[in-house]
Amino acid sequence: MTDKPLAGKTIAVMLANxxxxxxxxxxxxxxxxxxxxxxxxxxxxxxxNGWYDNSWGHFxxxxxxxxxxxxxxYDGLVVPGGHRSVEKMSDDPHSQRILKAFVRADMPVxxxxxxxxxxxxxxxxxGRTVSTSESGVEALSAxxxxxxxxxxxxxGALVTASSPDGLEEAVSAFSANVSAYEREVVEAA
Numbered sequence: 001m002t003d004k005p006l007a008g009k010t011i012a013v014m015l016a017n018x019x020x021x022x023x024x025x026x027x028x029x030x031x032x033x034x035x036x037x038x039x040x041x042x043x044x045x046x047x048x049n050g051w052y053d054n055s056w057g058h059f060x061x062x063x064x065x066x067x068x069x070x071x072x073x074y075d076g077l078v079v080p081g082g083h084r085s086v087e088k089m090s091d092d093p094h095s096q097r098i099l100k101a102f103v104r105a106d107m108p109v110x111x112x113x114x115x116x117x118x119x120x121x122x123x124x125x126x127g128r129t130v131s132t133s134e135s136g137v138e139a140l141s142a143x144x145x146x147x148x149x150x151x152x153x154x155x156g157a158l159v160t161a162s163s164p165d166g167l168e169e170a171v172s173a174f175s176a177n178v179s180a181y182e183r184e185v186v187e188a189a
Contacts (some may be wrong), residue, residue, distance in 0.1 A: 003178045004035030009075040010055060014066070014095060015042045015077045018084020021050035021057045022164050023112040027078050036178070038073070039063040051082050068096035071101035076178040081113025081133060090121050100124060103158065108177035110170060112161045117138065129153050130160040157181070 011031055013024060026040050043050045043063045050057035071077070079089075079099065089095035100122040102109050111118070117136030119125035126144035131153040143149060151166025152159065156171045161170035 002150050002154055006031060006156045007035035007173060008065070009035070009169055009178050009181075010037045011076045011078060011178065012039055012041045012064075012074040012098075013068065013078045013080070014089065014098060015060070015062075015080065016039055016085040017044055017049045017087035017090070018051045018082050018088070018093075019048070019080045020082035020113060020164075021052040022047060023080035023082065023167065024050060024060070024078075026154070026164065027080070027110060027112075027171045027174070030168075031078075031175065036075075041069045041098070042068055043094065051109070051141040053082060065116075066092065066098065067118070069105060070093070071098055071105060072095065072183070074107075075181055075183050076108035076110070076174065077102045078111070078174070079111045079115040079118065081111075086114040086118060089115075090118055094185050096122050106157045107183075108157045108159075108181050110159045110161070110172055110174035112167065112170070113163055116160045116162075118177070119143070119145070128158060129155045131162040132160060133162055160186060161173075 041064045048061040057130035103124045113133040116132035120139045120143040129146045131148045152161040159174040
């Protein structure tokens with residue numbers, strides 16, 4: 001087995017201002033170490049601002065605007081939590097379109113903490129087994145999701161983590177899904 005199992009894979013990380021920095025930087029670091037190219041996609045113009053330790057954190061460069069992002073251009077999607085970020089993305093039609101496209105096509109997705117509740121907004125929670133933060137329990141239960149009593153859950157290509165506590169195992173499971181995923185590359189004529 002190669003030491004870079006995700007070489008040649010491109011992962012989208014969907015963010016809005018106020019995302020949880022740890023829930024972004026930990027998966028980003030692990031995915032890059034495994035050889036993946038990680039691209040930040042956001043509606044934020046140029047830079048997106050994280051939230052760390054109860055205050056505004058660092059700025060991170062945005063690689064692509066959500067309005068022009070397509071699921072078919074990526075091998076996986078990561079959606080970190082952070083209630084400010086999740087509120088913005090839950091109301092954004094481009095965030096909804098992208099999340100729904102990944103989940104509908106059974107492409108690898110990792111969602112952490114508050115972000116897991118976004119599955120209810122795209123009507124993709126029913127019948128899924130998920131791990132989520134306390135804030136998402138009620139909405140996900142009402143939408144027909146089964147709540148895992150664990151720090152992370154794997155439901156096919158969907159990996160969810162309730163908090164940074166389950167992040168290491170969740171990123172490993174997500175990485176395995178990405179490694180096995182074969183994206184159809186469309187050649188320009």
